[in-house]
Amino acid sequence: MNKMIIEPAKSIPAFYAGQSILLTGPTGFLGKVFIEKILRSCPDVREIFLLMRSKTESNINERLEEILNLPLFEKLRKERPSSFEKLIPISGDISEKELGLSATDRQMLVERVTIVIHAAASVRFNNSLKYAIFVNTRATRDVCILAQSIKNLIALVYVSTAFAHVNEPFIDEKIYLPIADWQKIIKIVETLDEHTLNIFTAKCLDYAPNTYIFSKNLAEKIIQDYSSSFPCAIVRPSIVIPTIQEPIPGWLDNVYGPIGLFIGGGKGILRVACLNKTVNEDAVPVDIVIKIIIVVTWKIGLTTYDHNITDSFTLQTPLVVNCTGQKYITYQDCIKMMFNIANEIPLEGTVWTPHTILTNNFVLFYILTILLHILPAILIDLILIFAGRRPMLVQLQRRVYVANRAVSYFSFHEWKYSHVNRLILTSLIPHDNLDSFSFECSNLDIRTYCKNSAIGAKKFLLHEDMSQLDAVKEHNKRVYLLVRIIKTIIFIGVLWIMYKWIFSGTLNY
Numbered sequence: 001m002n003k004m005i006i007e008p009a010k011s012i013p014a015f016y017a018g019q020s021i022l023l024t025g026p027t028g029f030l031g032k033v034f035i036e037k038i039l040r041s042c043p044d045v046r047e048i049f050l051l052m053r054s055k056t057e058s059n060i061n062e063r064l065e066e067i068l069n070l071p072l073f074e075k076l077r078k079e080r081p082s083s084f085e086k087l088i089p090i091s092g093d094i095s096e097k098e099l100g101l102s103a104t105d106r107q108m109l110v111e112r113v114t115i116v117i118h119a120a121a122s123v124r125f126n127n128s129l130k131y132a133i134f135v136n137t138r139a140t141r142d143v144c145i146l147a148q149s150i151k152n153l154i155a156l157v158y159v160s161t162a163f164a165h166v167n168e169p170f171i172d173e174k175i176y177l178p179i180a181d182w183q184k185i186i187k188i189v190e191t192l193d194e195h196t197l198n199i200f201t202a203k204c205l206d207y208a209p210n211t212y213i214f215s216k217n218l219a220e221k222i223i224q225d226y227s228s229s230f231p232c233a234i235v236r237p238s239i240v241i242p243t244i245q246e247p248i249p250g251w252l253d254n255v256y257g258p259i260g261l262f263i264g265g266g267k268g269i270l271r272v273a274c275l276n277k278t279v280n281e282d283a284v285p286v287d288i289v290i291k292i293i294i295v296v297t298w299k300i301g302l303t304t305y306d307h308n309i310t311d312s313f314t315l316q317t318p319l320v321v322n323c324t325g326q327k328y329i330t331y332q333d334c335i336k337m338m339f340n341i342a343n344e345i346p347l348e349g350t351v352w353t354p355h356t357i358l359t360n361n362f363v364l365f366y367i368l369t370i371l372l373h374i375l376p377a378i379l380i381d382l383i384l385i386f387a388g389r390r391p392m393l394v395q396l397q398r399r400v401y402v403a404n405r406a407v408s409y410f411s412f413h414e415w416k417y418s419h420v421n422r423l424i425l426t427s428l429i430p431h432d433n434l435d436s437f438s439f440e441c442s443n444l445d446i447r448t449y450c451k452n453s454a455i456g457a458k459k460f461l462l463h464e465d466m467s468q469l470d471a472v473k474e475h476n477k478r479v480y481l482l483v484r485i486i487k488t489i490i491f492i493g494v495l496w497i498m499y500k501w502i503f504s505g506t507l508n509y
Helices: 002-010 012-016 029-041 059-070 073-081 081-086 103-112 127-147 184-189 193-205 211-226 260-266 286-305 331-344 362-386 393-411 420-428 430-436 444-462 467-509
Strands: 020-024 045-052 087-091 115-118 155-159 231-236 237-243 272-274 283-285 319-323 357-358
Touching: 002 012, 002 286, 012 283, 012 286, 012 430, 012 444, 020 029, 029 073, 029 081, 029 283, 029 286, 045 059, 045 103, 059 073, 059 087, 059 319, 073 081, 073 331, 081 087, 087 103, 103 127, 115 127, 115 286, 127 155, 127 193, 127 211, 155 211, 155 286, 184 193, 184 211, 193 211, 211 231, 231 286, 237 286, 260 331, 260 444, 272 362, 283 286, 286 319, 286 420, 319 420, 331 357, 331 444, 357 362, 362 393, 444 467
Parallel strands: 020 045, 020 115, 045 087, 115 155, 155 231, 231 319, 237 283, 272 357
Antiparallel strands: none
8 A cells, every 4th residue: 555655656657557547539639649658658557548429431449440550659559569458439429418428438437537638629710609618618517527426536637728818918827717607608508599609609709719719718617616526637738739759750630830831831822821920939749738738647646645745736726737838939930940941841732932921911911812812723723623623722722711810819919828837847757757758848949840840741641752852842843933934924914014004104195
């Protein structure tokens, strides 16, 4: 018994030995990296229950198999292939009441789970209010209700967002007053139809820029309201970007943040973006976020082993940790760097020279979108139609426009964050565990990281062959030459029109 009291405090892997974890959101970016890291760095974990939703084309077992075949898991597959047997998919759906769990599965979780990591969320900014509340707010309530029933729960960690309180210029590591009463909002959303809710949304959101921020803001209050029932914590990551190092540099599975700008701009599709070029982009690598989640869980879970711990840090309920960037770079400098890297590591299928105009003027953004995005897209789609191929660029540019307007809010504002709890957690990591669990990255070389991220985007998102770089560069030279010719023709054409207009006016006079 004494051994159990001493070892977990001195070793993070020892703490996780024998633990049964329930993870929501295992198919998401954070969820996949969490699974890999826990299985590789805490090999004695007992099991991980994965709350997953079946799809029309695949059931939960097939979805899990598809995830485990990703390059993310290659290192683990070589070092410890038997660890995959500890993954137990559970059929559920966070958009449904009570998480869509069957009575049998719920009872199994109640009996066996000891740690809950609630990472599931919809991060789309333009979700309807109903869907955002169901997935991000009501699901959090239902996770807490389930946690109350779990017999041997030692920790619950909720993954929130650093942007949950956008009305605060300085974000402390504490719970703030919510925008609205979460219980009333859930009841309203469950009662009213979609059309009525759409009318209600603008008034309901108050200062929140979108339904995502609104729903996550309410969810934090839910965690606080249930925090007297079990040890819990909130981790607030900012924009989550590719891995620094673990298990492979530059791994990612989405186009959020700077990677989306790199791909769109690098292919010559994204010509204008609605961003404030002088604002610092606040982003944090996904493997740093996962290490913080693991260490936070270890810290709050230790109270189960030693109820005599009386330091104020442990007794904060819930414990809140801001998980934001340690290195800052402006949007303008980031894009310049990524385009510079694109010369070394070009993307396939480039249609124009990589260059993106940044503007914080909505009128100018709209005009430039028409001129540089929509009109060329219409022309290219017409060419595709005549060539017997499916038109796609206009639809793509519409989605780019909507996404750009949605994320522009975050580039027009800059927030400061307290990192007191993060610094304390860093100091508490056992010395022997620093190599595996330290989340200190202040010495990160940004250009090296961006280059690895660019390679990751090519390999893991676009599935491009890195051995074909020379051929891609040759293709790009031809594209650049074509662009110069087109620009020259346009320039000469404009001069000719001006000449004719002036000359015609002189004759008339």
